[in-house]
Amino acid sequence: MKLKLTTLALTALMAASPAVAELVFPSLSYRTGPYAANGIPFADGYADYFTLLNERDGGIGGEPVRMVECETGYNTEKGVECYESTKAEGSLVYQPLSTGITYQLIPKATADGIPVHSMGYGRTSAKDGTVFKNIFNYPANYWDGASIAVTHLADLNGGDLSGKKIALVYHNSAYGKEPIRTLEELAKKHGYELTLLPVDHPGQEQKSQWLQIRRERPDYVLMWGWGVMNQVAVQEAANIRFPMENFIGIWWSGSENDVRPAGAAANGYKALTFHNVGDDFPVFDDIQKYVVDAGKAAGAGDQIGTALYNRGLYAAMLAAEAAKTAQEIHGTKTLTPAQMRDGMEALEITEAKMAALGLPNFGPEFTVSCENHGGNGYGAVAQWDAAADEWSLITDYVQSDQEVLAPLVAEDSAAFAAENGIEPSCG
Amino acid sequence: MPDQFLFAIEVILNGLMAGVLYALVALGFVLIYKASGIFNYAQGVMALFAALTLVGIMEGQVPFSHLINATFGTDVHHFGWHVPALLAIFLTMLVMIALAWCVQRFVFRFLVGQEPIILFMATIGLAYFLEGVGDLMWGSDIKTLDVGLPQGGSFWIEEMTVGLGGDGFYGFFIDKLDIIATVIAVLLVAGLVAFAQYTKQGRAMRAVADDHQAALSVGVSLNFIWILVWSLAGFVALVAGIMWGAKSGVQFSLSLIALKALPVLMLGGFTSIPGAIVGGLIIGVGEKLFEFLIGAPFLGGATENWFAYMLALLFLVFRPQGLFGEKIIERV
Known part of the structure; x- marks a missing residue:
C-alpha cells in the first residue's frame, strides 16, 4: 500500500x-x-x-x-x-x-x-x-517613426520644411492615428502644412484619398498602413504618377509584400525601419x-x-x-x-x-x-529597388526628435497613471 | 469652368467606375440568390479562390506543395512552366465549375427544402472551408496578378481635358483598369441577360427562379440548374477576383470585397441583375461624392463605408426589396 x-x-x-x-x-x-x-x-x-x-x-x-x-x-x-x-x-x-x-x-x-x-x-x-x-x-515606437520620417524629409530639403505640404494617409484606427499628434507638433516646429487622409478598413478602395492627393499635390506623402491598404496605396500612388521617392511608409508598410504587386511602378518607394534588411x-x-x-x-x-x-x-x-x-x-x-x-x-x-x-x-x-x-x-530609411527586388538602407540610423517627443510621452503616461491610480516610480 | 466643378465631375466619373467594381461582386450574390434563394456568404471567398487558382495556374505552381513537401519530405514548388493568361483563365473556369459541382453534390443536395437560414449557415461554412483549402493549395503569400490589363491614369483623357479648367486642374484622372472593368462588366451583364433570355438552359434557370417545384414538374433538373448557377457565380467571382486582384495583388483580404457588395445588394435588390449594376453605380457615386463634398472637408474623411451602409439602410426602411427587387408578399 x-x-x-x-x-x-x-x-x-x-x-x-x-x-x-x-x-x-x-x-x-x-x-x-x-x-x-x-x-x-x-x-x-x-x-x-x-x-x-x-x-x-x-x-x-x-x-x-x-x-x-x-x-x-x-x-x-x-x-x-x-x-x-x-x-x-x-x-x-x-x-x-x-x-x-x-x-x-x-x-x-x-x-x-x-x-x-x-x-x-x-x-x-x-x-x-x-x-x-x-x-x-x-x-x-510610432512617434519615433513619425519624427524620423520628418527628419529625413528635412535632410532632403536642407533642414527647411517651411511651406512644404505633407499628407498622412493612414489606416482609420487607433494604430493609424498614432502619429498624428507627433506630426502636428513637428509641423509647428518645422512649418510644414499637414493634411490628414484616413482610409477605412481594410483599405481596398482608396480612390477618394488619392484623387485628393492628385488635386492638392502635397510634396510628400507619409503612410501608416497595414495589410491590403499598403499594396493598394502603392498602386494608387503609381496610378496618379506620384513620385515614389516622396512616398514614405512606416515600418509596417515596408515589406516586400507591400511593393511587389505594383511591380516596377513601386521602384523608389521608401519605408522606415529599425533593423537592417537583406x-x-x-x-x-x-x-x-x-x-x-x-x-x-x-x-x-x-x-x-x-x-x-x-x-x-x-x-x-x-x-x-x-x-x-x-x-x-x-x-x-x-x-x-x-x-x-x-x-x-x-x-x-x-x-x-x-x-x-x-x-x-x-x-x-x-x-x-x-x-x-x-x-x-533610432531608425533608418530603406528604399525599394524593383529591378533588384530588394530593399536597401539609404540612411544611417538617426534619432527621433526627443525635444518634441519626450514631453508628449511624459504627458500621455502621466494621464494613464492618473486614470489607473499608478504612482510612477522605479525599483 | 471652375476647377471645383471639374473636380466634382472627376469624382463622379471615378465613383461610377468604382461602382462597376462593386457591382461585379454583387452580381455573383444576385445570380445565386435569384435561382436558389441562398444568400451566398462565400461569394467573396470564391473571388479569392478563383484569383488564387488563376495565379497558381499561370505560374505553374504545384497545388498543395507545402502539404506534399511536409508529408513526403520532397521539395517541389513549381512545375517549371508558365501558362498564358487566357488559357489559365479557361482552366480556372473549369476549376470553378468543378467547385460548383462539389458544392451541389456534397452540400446543397442534402439541404433541399431547408430554411433559408440553414442554407445561409452552410455558405458560411463553405466560406471558411474554401479559404482554408485556398491557403493549403496555393499558400498565403501575396501574389502578383498580371493578365496584361493596363493600369494607371489615362494620359489621353488627361490631355484631352486639361484645357477645361485653370492652372490647378490637371485633366480628368481615369484609371485604365477601371475603364477595362466597365467594358467587361457591360459585356458580362449583356451576356448573362442574353443567356437567361435566349438559351434553353437560361430559360430553365429562370423557371427555377420563378417556381422550382413547377420547373421540376416539367422536367427541369434542379441539380443541373444549381450547378449551372454556381458555375456562373464562379465565373463572375473570377472576373471580380481578376479586377480587384490586379489592384492589390491576390491575397486573403480579397475575400473582404464582399463587404462592398452588401449595400449594393440592399439598394439594388437581391434578385435583379440590372439592380446590382444600378445599385453599384449609385453607391459608388454617392459615397465618393459625399466624401468629396462633406466627408473630407467637414467630417475628417473616411466616410465612404458609413455613407454606403447609411444609404442602404434608408432604402431598407422605405423600400425593403431594393430598387429592382421583387416585392415581398406573404399571404397568411
Whole structure:
C-alpha cells in the first residue's frame, strides 16, 4: 500500500512539473487570415532564431528554449485567449504582434507580472517605465517613426520644411492615428502644412484619398498602413504618377509584400525601419546550417532575409539577449517572468554585441532603463529597388526628435497613471 | 469652368467606375440568390479562390506543395512552366465549375427544402472551408496578378481635358483598369441577360427562379440548374477576383470585397441583375461624392463605408426589396 501511494505521489509530481527546466517563449503568431502573408515571415524569423540557439548553443546560457506558438489570426480576442492559455507554461515575455492585443494585455500582463515587448507598435507612452513597469517598446515606437520620417524629409530639403505640404494617409484606427499628434507638433516646429487622409478598413478602395492627393499635390506623402491598404496605396500612388521617392511608409508598410504587386511602378518607394534588411549577415549562414539544412526551419525556408523575417529574428534576438542579461543579474539559468523583466530593463545592445551574434550593424545601439523602456528612438530609411527586388538602407540610423517627443510621452503616461491610480516610480 | 466643378465631375466619373467594381461582386450574390434563394456568404471567398487558382495556374505552381513537401519530405514548388493568361483563365473556369459541382453534390443536395437560414449557415461554412483549402493549395503569400490589363491614369483623357479648367486642374484622372472593368462588366451583364433570355438552359434557370417545384414538374433538373448557377457565380467571382486582384495583388483580404457588395445588394435588390449594376453605380457615386463634398472637408474623411451602409439602410426602411427587387408578399 505504501509503495502504491509513493508511486502515485511521484507520478502526480512528475506530471505537474515540466520534464526539463527550460526557458519558455510564447509566439503569438498569425499564420492564417487576411494578414497571414505578413504574420508568417515574422513568426518564422522568431522561431528560427530560437531553434538556432537550441541547435548551436544548447539554448540560452545552457538552458534550452521552448517556444510555444499560438495562432491569433491577428484577432484581438484570440490574442487574449492565447495569452490566457499559455501564461501558465512559465512564459517569460509576450510579443503580441498587434497593437489591439497589446492594449488588452497591458493591464493583464501587469497584474500577472509578465513582461510584454511591443517592438515598433502598441502604446507609445509605454516607453515610460516608471508607469508601464512591465511593458517595453524598444528600440523605437510610432512617434519615433513619425519624427524620423520628418527628419529625413528635412535632410532632403536642407533642414527647411517651411511651406512644404505633407499628407498622412493612414489606416482609420487607433494604430493609424498614432502619429498624428507627433506630426502636428513637428509641423509647428518645422512649418510644414499637414493634411490628414484616413482610409477605412481594410483599405481596398482608396480612390477618394488619392484623387485628393492628385488635386492638392502635397510634396510628400507619409503612410501608416497595414495589410491590403499598403499594396493598394502603392498602386494608387503609381496610378496618379506620384513620385515614389516622396512616398514614405512606416515600418509596417515596408515589406516586400507591400511593393511587389505594383511591380516596377513601386521602384523608389521608401519605408522606415529599425533593423537592417537583406540576408548578408553571418547569422544567416548559421541559420542555413543549423536550422534550414537540418530540416528544422519553422516555414519553408523561403522567407529568410525578407523585411518581416528579419524583424521576427531581431525580436527573438532581443528577447534572448534580455534573458542572458537576466541570467547574469540573478545568477541563475532558469528564469521567472519577473527576472526576465529585470533583464529587459537592464538590456544594453551595443554594436560589439550584435557583431558577436553575427548581426553587425543590424540594428541601432540602445540601452533600456527603468525610466526608458523604449530605447533611444533610432531608425533608418530603406528604399525599394524593383529591378533588384530588394530593399536597401539609404540612411544611417538617426534619432527621433526627443525635444518634441519626450514631453508628449511624459504627458500621455502621466494621464494613464492618473486614470489607473499608478504612482510612477522605479525599483 | 471652375476647377471645383471639374473636380466634382472627376469624382463622379471615378465613383461610377468604382461602382462597376462593386457591382461585379454583387452580381455573383444576385445570380445565386435569384435561382436558389441562398444568400451566398462565400461569394467573396470564391473571388479569392478563383484569383488564387488563376495565379497558381499561370505560374505553374504545384497545388498543395507545402502539404506534399511536409508529408513526403520532397521539395517541389513549381512545375517549371508558365501558362498564358487566357488559357489559365479557361482552366480556372473549369476549376470553378468543378467547385460548383462539389458544392451541389456534397452540400446543397442534402439541404433541399431547408430554411433559408440553414442554407445561409452552410455558405458560411463553405466560406471558411474554401479559404482554408485556398491557403493549403496555393499558400498565403501575396501574389502578383498580371493578365496584361493596363493600369494607371489615362494620359489621353488627361490631355484631352486639361484645357477645361485653370492652372490647378490637371485633366480628368481615369484609371485604365477601371475603364477595362466597365467594358467587361457591360459585356458580362449583356451576356448573362442574353443567356437567361435566349438559351434553353437560361430559360430553365429562370423557371427555377420563378417556381422550382413547377420547373421540376416539367422536367427541369434542379441539380443541373444549381450547378449551372454556381458555375456562373464562379465565373463572375473570377472576373471580380481578376479586377480587384490586379489592384492589390491576390491575397486573403480579397475575400473582404464582399463587404462592398452588401449595400449594393440592399439598394439594388437581391434578385435583379440590372439592380446590382444600378445599385453599384449609385453607391459608388454617392459615397465618393459625399466624401468629396462633406466627408473630407467637414467630417475628417473616411466616410465612404458609413455613407454606403447609411444609404442602404434608408432604402431598407422605405423600400425593403431594393430598387429592382421583387416585392415581398406573404399571404397568411
